[in-house]
Amino acid sequence: xxxxxxxxxxxxxxxxxxxxxxxxxxxxxxxxxxxxxxxxxxxxxxxxxxxxxxxxxxxxxxxxxxxxxxxxxxxxxxxxxxxxxxxxxxxxxxxxxxxxxxxxxxxxxxxxxxxxxxxxxxxxxxxxxxxxxxxxxxxxxxxxxxxxxxxxxxxxxxxxxxxxxxxxxxxxxxxxxxxxxxxxxxxxxxxxxxxxxxxxxxxxxxxxxxxxxxxxxxxxxxxxxxxxxxxxxxxxxxxxxxxxxxxxxxxxxxxxxxxxxxxxxxxxxxxxxxxxxxxxxxxx
Amino acid sequence: xxxxxxxxxxxxxxxxxxxxxxxxxxxxxxxxxxxxxxxxxxxxxxxxxxxxxxxxxxxxxxxxxxxxxxxxxxxxxxxxxxxxxxxxxxxxxxxxxxxxxxxxxxxxxxxxxxxxxxxxxxxxxxxxxxxxxxxxxxxxxxxxxxxxxxxxxxxxxxxxxxxxxxxxxxxxxxxxxxxxxxxxxxxxxxxxxxxxxxxxxxxxxxxxxxxxxxxxxxxxxxxxxxxxxxxxxxxxxxxxxxxxxxxxxxxxxxxxxxxxxxxxxxxxxxxxxxxxxxxxxxxxxxxxxxxxxxxxxxxxxxxx
Numbered sequence: 001x002x003x004x005x006x007x008x009x010x011x012x013x014x015x016x017x018x019x020x021x022x023x024x025x026x027x028x029x030x031x032x033x034x035x036x037x038x039x040x041x042x043x044x045x046x047x048x049x050x051x052x053x054x055x056x057x058x059x060x061x062x063x064x065x066x067x068x069x070x071x072x073x074x075x076x077x078x079x080x081x082x083x084x085x086x087x088x089x090x091x092x093x094x095x096x097x098x099x100x101x102x103x104x105x106x107x108x109x110x111x112x113x114x115x116x117x118x119x120x121x122x123x124x125x126x127x128x129x130x131x132x133x134x135x136x137x138x139x140x141x142x143x144x145x146x147x148x149x150x151x152x153x154x155x156x157x158x159x160x161x162x163x164x165x166x167x168x169x170x171x172x173x174x175x176x177x178x179x180x181x182x183x184x185x186x187x188x189x190x191x192x193x194x195x196x197x198x199x200x201x202x203x204x205x206x207x208x209x210x211x212x213x214x215x216x217x218x219x220x221x222x223x224x225x226x227x228x229x230x231x232x233x234x235x236x237x238x239x240x241x242x243x244x245x246x247x248x249x250x251x252x253x254x255x256x257x258x259x260x261x262x263x264x265x266x267x268x269x270x271x272x273x274x275x276x277x278x279x280x281x282x283x284x
Numbered sequence: 285x286x287x288x289x290x291x292x293x294x295x296x297x298x299x300x301x302x303x304x305x306x307x308x309x310x311x312x313x314x315x316x317x318x319x320x321x322x323x324x325x326x327x328x329x330x331x332x333x334x335x336x337x338x339x340x341x342x343x344x345x346x347x348x349x350x351x352x353x354x355x356x357x358x359x360x361x362x363x364x365x366x367x368x369x370x371x372x373x374x375x376x377x378x379x380x381x382x383x384x385x386x387x388x389x390x391x392x393x394x395x396x397x398x399x400x401x402x403x404x405x406x407x408x409x410x411x412x413x414x415x416x417x418x419x420x421x422x423x424x425x426x427x428x429x430x431x432x433x434x435x436x437x438x439x440x441x442x443x444x445x446x447x448x449x450x451x452x453x454x455x456x457x458x459x460x461x462x463x464x465x466x467x468x469x470x471x472x473x474x475x476x477x478x479x480x481x482x483x484x485x486x487x488x489x490x491x492x493x494x495x496x497x498x499x500x501x502x503x504x505x506x507x508x509x510x511x512x513x514x515x516x517x518x519x520x521x522x523x524x525x526x527x528x529x530x531x532x533x534x535x536x537x538x539x540x541x542x543x544x545x546x547x548x549x550x551x552x553x554x555x556x557x558x559x560x561x562x563x564x565x566x567x568x569x570x571x572x573x574x575x576x577x578x579x580x581x582x583x584x585x586x587x588x
Contacts, residue, residue, distance in 0.1 A: 010391055013494065017386045017394060024379070025403050028462065034428055035418055049431030098307040105300030113304060122576035123315065124523050126546050127569040130325060130553060130561045131318030151314040154307045185299040214411040216526050217546070221553060232413040232526075239417055239530050251421060258414040266409050270402040274470065 032263070039252040046248040061253040068250065070241070071234055072226050073257065079223075080213055080230045083148050087212035088205040091152035092162075095204070096197050099162035100189055104175055114163075121156035125218060133221050143225045148218060158204045165200035166193075203272060210262055231258045319569070325562030332556045340559070348563035357548065358564070364453075364536070365544040368528070369521030371457025376465040377513070383465075384472035385498055390484075404466035412463065412526035419459060420446070420531050446532065449541035456528050456542055460521070468513055475509035476502060512582055519575050522568065525550065 038046060040058040045051070065073055102114050125132075136147045170193055178188040194201075216232035223229050229237075235258055238251055266273065326348055330340035352358040383404070387397055394400075407415070422429050423445040430442040445451045479502065487497050503510075525546040528536065534550070536543025545568060552561030 014392050014394070017392060021383070021386075021394075021400050024383070025400065028403050028407055028466075031415075031418060031422065031462075034422060038421075038428065047426070050428040050435060094306045094310075097303050101300045101303035105297045105303075107297045107300040110300060117307070119576075119580065120311070120315070122519060122572055122579065123319070123569070124519075124572055126523055126525070126549060127565045127572065128315055128318040128322055129549070130558065130565050131321035132314065133553065134321060134325075134558070135313075135318055147314070151310060154311040154315065159307070179296070185296065185302075189303070210409050214409075214413070216411075216413045216529075217550070232411055235411070235413045235417050236530055239420060239533050248421070251417075255414045255418050255421075259410050262409050262411070263406065266406065267402070270405075271398065274398070274401050274405060 032259075035252060035255060035259075039249065039256045041249055041252075043247045043249050046252075057249055058253075061247075061249040064247060065250050065253050065257070071238070071250075071254065072229065073234065073254065075227055076229055076231045076234045077257065079145070079228060080232075083145050083219075083230060084209045084212040086145070086149045087152040088209040090149060091155045091158050091208040092201045092205045093194075094153040095155050095158035096162050096194060096201060097189065098159045099166055100193055102163060103166045103170065104172065104193070117156045117159055121160065129218065129221060132218075136222060141222075143223055143228050145228075147222050148212070148215075152208065152212070155208070158208065161204055162197065162200055165197065169196055169200075199272070202269075206265065206269060206273060210266075213262060322562050322565045322569075325558045326566045328559050328562075330558040331560070344559070348559045349567070352560065352563055352567070358545075358567070360540070361536075361543050361545050361548045364541060365522060365524055368453050368456045368460070368524065368542065368544070369518065371454055372460030372464070373514070373517055373521070376461045376468055376517070377510070379461075379465050380468035380472050380513075381503075383469045384476050385502065387469070387473050388476040389494065390481075391494070401466070401470065404469060406466070407462045408464060408467050410463070413530045415459065415463070416527045416530035419455060423455060447538050449538055452532070452538060452542050456524075456531060459527050459531075460524070464517065464520075468517070471513055472506065472509060475506050479505050508582060512579060515575050515579050515582075519572055519579075522546075522572060 034050075037051060037054050039061060040054040040056065041051065042055065042057040042060065045055055045057070065071065098117070102110060132147070136142055141147050174192065175188055178192050179185075183191070214232065215230075216236065219230050220233050220236065223233060235255065238246065238254060325341075327343060327345060328341040329344045329347070330338075330342075333339055383400075386392055386394060387401075421427055424430075425442045425444055429445075430439070433439045434442070443451070445455055483501055483505075484497060487501055492500070523546055524544045528542045528544050529547050529550070532542050534547060536547060545564070549561060549564050549568070551557075552564060
């Protein structure tokens with residue numbers, strides 16, 4: 001410990017922390033700024049080097065990207081939205097159901113199941129990929145979205161979040177009351193438990209959507225037909241082709257297309273997301 | 285609990301099993317069976333010669349495992365993965381500790397915290413493959429970073445970032461740092477905010493500086509979370525794939541110094557090397573399993 005640190009008063013320390021925070025902010029945003037600037041520039045302009053201010057070529061780049069013959073961007077966009085949307089829906093609905101099973105009922109295997117689900121949380125999808133692909137081939141599900149969507153039903157991390165949230169927001173007395181009113185168990189779940197879980201479902205839906213939207217490893221193994229490919233696979237194909245022959249404005253616009261939707265949604269909902277993270281983190 | 289156990293409740297509780305059916309069925313089909321068949325494959329010689337002629341499957345015991353270790357590829361790629369993880373993790377934990385300490389320090393009363401948290405978490409949500417493609421174009425020999433460095437007069441000619449082992453690995457590590465330090469900051473911040481404030485007040489009364497408070501109180505109390513962050517980050521680090529794969533086009537250039545374990549696995553999967561791919565998967569499964577048990581034990585311990 002340096003003796004001089006004793007001399008730093010609160011004001012100086014505050015100035016230092018603001019300076020560092022601003023530098024960190026620049027470090028985080030610089031890359032995206034360059035990306036957005038470059039997405040507005042023409043190929044000829046880009047070869048001349050770095051430029052700090054946007055140009056006027058954005059619409060031209062969008063246009064040439066949409067009409068590009070070797071990049072099925074529109075179908076890629078559609079496929080990505082479809083897969084990520086279905087994943088978010090299934091993952092949140094069924095994880096809430098799984099959490100509800102453990103939360104609301106008392107049965108013999110309850111504690112075992114809870115421990116078991118937490119235990120399989122850390123198994124990476126990569127280590128089962130070999131058997132997974134073999135099985136999908138046998139089931140004739142290659143180039144189908146089913147192997148990318150259905151497995152989301154069993155999502156231990158989402159389950160864990162839902163379980164934590166239920167403990168604080170879903171009193172068992174409420175379910176008891178619904179039972180006395182004669183509601184069936186399935187209806188109680190759908191009409192009483194599910195609405196109360198909305199905030200948690202929203203947070204996890206975003207994370208599931210983003211996770212699936214960004215996923216590259218499994219989709220690249222399953223989807224080989226051009227018309228089925230999702231955005232990350234198209235991005236990878238940009239890299240594996242001789243990228244110098246591409247229109248660079250088009251390349252930057254393509255990257256923008258893949259990350260801008262997530263950035264926009266994130267900025268709109270950031271308050272919920274960042275505080276939601278902290279809620280999960282306390283127990284982490 | 286016991287006094288409630290009448291027939292009606294038991295009948296309700298049957299629904300616990302019913303609601304678990306979707307999870308269990310999907311888990312068995314899409315995770316458990318693939319896991320078992322992956323392990324099964326690892327004991328067989330089964331691959332495609334020149335991508336065409338099928339060889340095997342013939343039972344060969346542990347020969348696949350032996351080949352992985354003796355051919356030298358596995359240790360090399362494990363080392364690559366760990367080196368790039370460390371390059372990203374060390375700055376990540378230092379910056380995260382610093383930022384979390386500042387965010388949680390009541391005497392600093394930092395404004396715009398929400399804004400800064402939002403910004404530092406942003407890179408985590410970005411598509412890793414797109415982010416890697418972006419870095420590839422930005423750091424390419426004729427790319428904007430080289431041209432900027434030359435305009436600023438730092439370099440006289442373009443630096444080939446992706447042609448040197450050191451800079452290529454650093455680039456991967458740096459991207460991992462960027463993508464994960466926000467997440468770590470928020471985790472550590474939650475831990476720091478959970479520390480009993482009376483400890484800080486007592487330290488203040490005793491005349492401790494903020495540096496002393498950080499090293500003597502915050503850091504020791506944060507140790508369980510630090511270990512948790514490190515182990516989970518290591519588990520994630522072993523799965524490193526998207527960034528180096530896209531950055532080097534799956535080649536792990538230069539001279540396979542950025543080839544990670546999962547990139548290696550991916551190669552086996554593409555060329556249908558079921559035997560070797562299976563053995564590699566099982567090894568990764570065991571390593572992650574051991575690390576997970578550590579995390580699991582710790583969570584159990586902190587809950588009590």
